[in-house]
Amino acid sequence: MLTIRELKAKLARREVSAVEITEQYLAAQAASQLNAFITSTPERALEAARSVDASFARGDDLGPLAGVPLAVKDVFTIKGIETTAGSKVLRGYQPPYTATVVERAEAAGAIVVGKTNCDEFAMGSSGENSAFGVTHNPWDGAKVPGGSSSGSAAAVAAGECVASLGSDTGGSIRQPAALCGIVGLKPTYGRVSRRGLIAMTSSLDCPGPLARTVEDAAILLQAIAGHDERDATSVSMPVSDYTAELTNGVSGLRLGLPVEFFGEGLDPRVRDAVMGAVAELEAAGATVTEVSLPSMKYALAAYYVICPSEVSANLARYDGLRYGARASEGANLSEAYLRTRGQLFGAEAKRRIMLGTYVLSAGYYDAYYRKAVQARVAIRADFTRVFSQVDVLVTPTTPETAFPLGSKAQSPLAMYLADVYTVPVNIAGLPAVSLPCGFVGGLPVGLQLIGKPWDEATILQAAYTYEATTDWHTRVPQGA
Amino acid sequence: MALSQEDVLHLAALARLELTPDEVELYQKQLGDVLSYVAQLQELDTRSTAMPQAATPLRTDKVELFFEPGRLVAAAPEHDDSFVVVPPVFGESR
Numbered sequence A: 001m002l003t004i005r006e007l008k009a010k011l012a013r014r015e016v017s018a019v020e021i022t023e024q025y026l027a028a029q030a031a032s033q034l035n036a037f038i039t040s041t042p043e044r045a046l047e048a049a050r051s052v053d054a055s056f057a058r059g060d061d062l063g064p065l066a067g068v069p070l071a072v073k074d075v076f077t078i079k080g081i082e083t084t085a086g087s088k089v090l091r092g093y094q095p096p097y098t099a100t101v102v103e104r105a106e107a108a109g110a111i112v113v114g115k116t117n118c119d120e121f122a123m124g125s126s127g128e129n130s131a132f133g134v135t136h137n138p139w140d141g142a143k144v145p146g147g148s149s150s151g152s153a154a155a156v157a158a159g160e161c162v163a164s165l166g167s168d169t170g171g172s173i174r175q176p177a178a179l180c181g182i183v184g185l186k187p188t189y190g191r192v193s194r195r196g197l198i199a200m201t202s203s204l205d206c207p208g209p210l211a212r213t214v215e216d217a218a219i220l221l222q223a224i225a226g227h228d229e230r231d232a233t234s235v236s237m238p239v240s241d242y243t244a245e246l247t248n249g250v251s252g253l254r255l256g257l258p259v260e261f262f263g264e265g266l267d268p269r270v271r272d273a274v275m276g277a278v279a280e281l282e283a284a285g286a287t288v289t290e291v292s293l294p295s296m297k298y299a300l301a302a303y304y305v306i307c308p309s310e311v312s313a314n315l316a317r318y319d320g321l322r323y324g325a326r327a328s329e330g331a332n333l334s335e336a337y338l339r340t341r342g343q344l345f346g347a348e349a350k351r352r353i354m355l356g357t358y359v360l361s362a363g364y365y366d367a368y369y370r371k372a373v374q375a376r377v378a379i380r381a382d383f384t385r386v387f388s389q390v391d392v393l394v395t396p397t398t399p400e401t402a403f404p405l406g407s408k409a410q411s412p413l414a415m416y417l418a419d420v421y422t423v424p425v426n427i428a429g430l431p432a433v434s435l436p437c438g439f440v441g442g443l444p445v446g447l448q449l450i451g452k453p454w455d456e457a458t459i460l461q462a463a464y465t466y467e468a469t470t471d472w473h474t475r476v477p478q479g480a
Numbered sequence B: 001m002a003l004s005q006e007d008v009l010h011l012a013a014l015a016r017l018e019l020t021p022d023e024v025e026l027y028q029k030q031l032g033d034v035l036s037y038v039a040q041l042q043e044l045d046t047r048s049t050a051m052p053q054a055a056t057p058l059r060t061d062k063v064e065l066f067f068e069p070g071r072l073v074a075a076a077p078e079h080d081d082s083f084v085v086v087p088p089v090f091g092e093s094r
Helices: A005-010 A018-031 A044-056 A100-107 A150-157 A173-181 A215-225 A269-282 A294-317 A332-346 A346-362 A367-386 A412-417 A423-427 A456-467 B004-014 B021-043 B069-074
Strands: A038-042 A069-073 A111-116 A162-168 A183-186 A206-210 A254-258 A287-291 A392-396 A432-440 A445-452
Touching: A005 A432, A018 A038, A018 A044, A018 A069, A018 A111, A044 A111, A069 A150, A100 A111, A100 A162, A100 A215, A111 A150, A111 B021, A150 A173, A162 A183, A162 A215, A162 A287, A173 A183, A173 A215, A173 A287, A173 A432, A173 A445, A183 A215, A206 A215, A206 A392, A206 A445, A215 A254, A215 A269, A215 A432, A215 A456, A254 A269, A269 A287, A269 A392, A269 A432, A269 A445, A269 A456, A294 A346, A294 A367, A294 A412, A346 A367, A346 B004, A346 B021, A367 A423, A392 A456, A412 B021, A432 A456, A445 A456, B004 B021
Parallel strands: A069 A111, A069 A162, A254 A287, A254 A392
Antiparallel strands: A038 A111, A162 A206, A183 A206, A183 A432, A392 A445, A432 A445
8 A cells, every 4th residue: 555655656766657556546446345435536537647647758747646546525526526425415416616625636636536435414423424325444344434534534544545635523534534543634724725615514624634644644735735715714824844844853842631631431542552652752852741621521512512503504505406416396395395305314414403403593592502602712712721831732532443333323422422532623723633553452543633723734743753653554454 | 401392393394304203203312412411511601701703804806707507507406408497486285
C-alpha cells in the first residue's frame, strides 16, 4: 500500500504509470467486500490518470497530488456523478457543480476513484445509518469502521485508495480514522471550504483529509485549505506550509492532558496506548501538564441540541420535488412531502429532524437551543484558557476500539456517547488530528492531538514526530 | 423528558414526516431519552454569557449568470423540458 511520497517516487522513476496505479486501485475497490464505496468513477479516474501520464511525458511539473487515487465521501458534490449523501432521498441526484475541495484536489492532480459510503447526511458514528448498506472495518469485518466517514476511512485502511476526503461535524473524520488505524484530520472551522459539502450542521461541518500517514494528510490538507469566496463561512487566514514544518520536532512543546478525557468510560487498554504515545513525545522533548476543561461535560449535550437544530433546517429542502427521489405519488403537495420525507429518510435523519424541530419551537427555544449556544461559548472559553498554558492537548480519540456491527443500533444515545472525546473539538471550532497509537485485541487505537485555532501545523508536527517513533502506520489489515 | 405520542405526531407534522405507528412508538422513547440527556444543560450557569454575534463578511452584490439552468431542471424527479412537474397544491387526499 503506497503513501503519496512512495507513489510519486515510483511515477518519477517511471516504474509505473498513473494509469497502471489507478487500475490497481480500481481493481482493489472492485474486489472488496467492505462496501466502502457507493459509486465507482472508473472513467473519470482513468481519464485523469491518462492526463497525468501525458503531462509527465511532456515534462510538465506534476501537482502535489498527481496520480494519487483519491476517494471522496458521498456528501461532496461532483458534477454529473450521482451524489447521494448516503440517503435514499438523493438517489439518482446528479449535482450541477463540483465541490471546491474536489476541484482543488483534482487541480493538484488527484485521481477520484469513487464516492464513499457514509452515514446518511453524515449523521452517525458507525456507518450503520447509510441507506446503501453498512461498511465493514478492514481489521475485523464484524466490527464497525466508525462514522460518519465510514467508507473514506475503510477505503484508505484497506488500500482501496491512497487518501480520501471526509467531513467532521462531531468527530466524523477522526473517529473512523481511529477505528480503522489511519490518520484523519479535522481542520479549524472555516479553514476548508464547505461549498459543495451537502450541509448537515452548517456551523460545525468541516471537510478534511484521511490518509495512511501524517505527511499524506498534510499534503492533502495543503491542497484543499484556504479561503473560498463562494463559502461565506470560509475564513481568509493565511495557509501555512504544512509539509515544510512537519519535521520541526517537539522540543519545548507544551502538551496538556485534560483530565476529563481520561475518566470513567475510557477503556484502560486504550488509555495505556495513549499514555505510551505521551511518553514517546516526552522523550522527544515535549513537556506534559495535566489541565482541566470543566465545561466539557456539557459538550455532547450542547452538540445534540445544536446539531439537530441545524439539521432540521438543512434537511427541510428535501421535498422530493427539485432533486433526488420522490416517494409514491401523493394526491397533493402536502402528501408528497409527507410520503417522500417519511419513506426516504432513514431513522437517524428523522430523529434529528424531530429533535431539532422540538428544541427550536416556541416555548423550548430558550431552555434548549439558547442554552446550548451559551454552553458552546463556555466550552470555547475553557479551551482558550487552557491554550494560554499549553500548545497541544493530547487525548484518546475514542473511549473504546471498534464496536461490533449492530451493538449500538438500538440506542441512539449509546451511539452518541461514542463521540464524547471528539465533539468538544467541533463545539470549540478547533483543529485536531487522530493517528494510530497501538492495537488492542487486534483493533486500532487512535491518539487525538487538539490544537489552537489555525494551528494545524503544530498538531501535524507533533503527530509526525510521534509517528516516526512507531510502525503502526505500516501495519496492514489481514486479507485487505 | 418524556414525550407523549401527540408530541411526536405534532413534531412529525411540523417536519412533514409521515411516520408509521411503530415509528411513533419507537421515536417517542428514543427522543425522550435524548431530551433527558440534553436536559443537563440546565445545570450550566449562563446568566453572564452573551450570545455570540455572527461576523460573516459581506461581498459585493455582483450578478453572475448560472449558465446551465437545464441541469437544475433535469435534476428533478419529474420534469418536462423547462418545468419541474409537481403534484397539485390542492388535491383530494386519497
